[in-house]
Amino acid sequence: MENVSQEDKLESIKAFQSTIHKSENALSNMAQKSNNTTLLQKRLQAFYIGLALLDKQWNQKAHSYTKEDITEAQLVLIGLFPSLESMYAKAKEGSPQKTLLERRIRAFHLAVQAMETYRL
Template identity: 40%
Template sequence: MEPVADTERRHSIASLDSSIRKLEKALTSVQQNVASTTAVSKRLQALKIGLAALQMRWENQGYPYSAEETKYVCKYVFPLN
């Protein structure tokens, strides 16, 4: 992984935090539509795992997700984009 400037790190983490908050709001508004709820839930989980990965690497924080959860996101969620 290439070195990343501190400002880029802060912006990246802030952007993911913002996207997570927006998806959490979207999830509550689409609760009636099961298909939309599933897609939003998967994307939300992917963003949370991505944020945790960045924080682990850049801020030496713990990584709370299992290898199985991470593999699932990489295999099934990212190809949806």
């Protein structure tokens, strides 16, 4: 895995925590409205795993995910890149949204790298 500054590590952890928080809220709202939550649940699981693997990589925290869990999470995160990059391209330069997307994309890339390490 590439060398990552302490600031990037903190921003990546925060990006995952923010994404998880927003996804948990969305899942709760969708469940109340009896909407299909399968896709969101799958993404949320990938976010949990991504965060856990970054924590493992940088803070030596343990996780209990299997290689299959990690592989599936990696595919989910990789599948999100096209839409994230599309939103990033459309975001106004210097806007908070663009900054958030920048950090989220970076965090997801780092998590995918960490997942590759643990899948082997």
